[in-house]
Amino acid sequence: MSLKDTCAIVGVGMTKLARKNPERSSVGFALEGCKSAIEDAGLTKDDVDGLLVVHPAQQGERHGWSGRMADLLGISSTFTATVDCGGATPIVLVQMAAMAINAGMCHTVVCCYGWQNNPIDVPLSLPPGFQFTLTYGEIAATPFLAQVARRHMHDFGTTSRQLGAVAVACRKHANMNPNAQMYGRPMTLEDHQNSRWISEPLRLLDCPPWTDGGGAVVVTSAERAKDLKHRPSYVSGWGQAHGAPLLRPWRRPEVSDWAVWSKAGEIAFRMAGVTQKDIDVCQLYDAYTIVLLLQLESGGFCKVGESGPFVEDGRIELGGELPCNTAGGLLSEGHTFGFGHIVEAVRQLRGDCGERQVKDADMAFVTGFGGVVNEYPPTFSLSTLIIRR
């Protein structure tokens, strides 16, 4: 059976986002996000019977966080788990919440994340296969995505200024979002061009900041959603795809094997019964500027290789053809692992976004993206979500 429009997001919450905020632990941020999302929905903890948590990986060895957090929240939960798909996770949580509600396991689920960058002493251990990647400088996501960006430039003529256009769009939007980490810190394309290399061709301003914070959304059945405080954001479509599409340059002749990437989008559009033309606003995973380009292509908003020119001339800025990342994205709202994208999509559909509101935003497309890049083979998970008012 199709679960299209059977559930809705009815509450959203974000904590303060900051480069360094020692006031809360990962769990503390997540709980603050939950509290705020439950209040936003006009509900109390007693109305909630499910909890899904983005795995706070830094907590290391320890298990069972979701059950512990359910108790700390004071909810009586019949569906709870901690889940990890890297940056694809926040959307996967919404998918799982909708499935569990339809399965009758629970009726109202809070999905949350919390992240404290300095929780406890976590060592950098050498992953298996490291010997195959260290040679290429791939000790983390940045140098790997730098290779992807370089290949995109080589194959399609994409330029650093086009990458910069993504960063500038996100920063512009962040400056209309008082909760954004980069609020009050405007940035121009020249600033981007003058920022130092982190891993060539990625500059400092192609990369996301470190962000301490948390967030949450509340998902319930369409039936229950009708009676709540805000206009519901119905969950119309979703998809996932996983694989190793962006392999080492030597493994495939072209970087343009997009089958896996596109699948997550195609599945969601098919489920929702709509096309890219129906989307009023996008929230695309943008851990790096290049990642947003890839999501535009895999989401079917432009052809493979054409994302560079696509983002020029303010096309993804507010007022442009396809406004993207209207809260500032990971790049400038803060690295929320993509939770911020879901929260902002809901706020756009509610019409709550003030000066950054997309006029008559009826439908939003949201993506998540994560993976293992510092091991061989690098692999990715993509998640997609279409919500409508």
Next chain:
Amino acid sequence: MSLKDTCAIVGVGMTKLARKNPERSSVGFALEGCKSAIEDAGLTKDDVDGLLVVHPAQQGERHGWSGRMADLLGISSTFTATVDCGGATPIVLVQMAAMAINAGMCHTVVCCYGWQNNPIDVPLSLPPGFQFTLTYGEIAATPFLAQVARRHMHDFGTTSRQLGAVAVACRKHANMNPNAQMYGRPMTLEDHQNSRWISEPLRLLDCPPWTDGGGAVVVTSAERAKDLKHRPSYVSGWGQAHGAPLLRPWRRPEVSDWAVWSKAGEIAFRMAGVTQKDIDVCQLYDAYTIVLLLQLESGGFCKVGESGPFVEDGRIELGGELPCNTAGGLLSEGHTFGFGHIVEAVRQLRGDCGERQVKDADMAFVTGFGGVVNEYPPTFSLSTLIIRR
């Protein structure tokens, strides 16, 4: 809608289980389990489009294992995640697989775990709240469960010999299971009584061994299951409950606040439309002997406080009233995080268990149990599964 009997477990696989097996990593064990379960189902990797993985927590910081493993398995996956609910996870994976299949996200899901006890250097870090638990010696699960056992003894007169009866039953069954870690190592109640204290009143033989290994099960729709190699094990009921039911002695006057514990069982029995009397064989989470006693009570197989006498006189052994943990359980088959319980339940329903076969086993009850015990407050997740042939 009820998902009762809409899906079935059609393939199972376990690797060799051993105290120490450096031949494989956690991921390697999981992949071997997957391969074996897919073959057991009479399928190939091309028939699989979903993958769920018990979070290999020891891998520490790194994200996105499930996508990576999908690629390593060579499957084209449209539903993938790594999930953690402690020892409750294996059953939660089966629940999620059934939900995703019903939601149309995929049609055939492999659920797996892999565990290598010495993968990489993982530090023991001090968890938050440690100052409240260290005082009571609660640095890990064993000392906490020791307190629970002591309280059970105090409140209900449960004896060490009754705990021993659980260990003896599991060991007896393991000696009919050539793949069990304790196969060929018989044990008597006197051996149990003579084993050294680990954390009084828990003795060495009240505790599970360390186990390197992996396992997997394949879940598909009831429709597809009909045409496969083995008689399907239909997934008839399931439940979850989470909370802090076994609190510190000073927080509640009685340890007998079982509402949360019982809920996971009640939900599953209601979903399946059966009662405890319909269950032919149980596979109950038994990380410690005391934990199996608690599961008998919370599952409704005996009254609260009566599990001690219940397990006497071979009642939970093969040939007894309620055969439990017929492959040897965590205590003697090996610490499979509960995956072994699901695999054995399926084998019993298929009638594949040779000398340890429960005659005419039509329906099995399986439980999972996990939590955070070395932090304040200790919290637990319970998961339940009813499968039938």
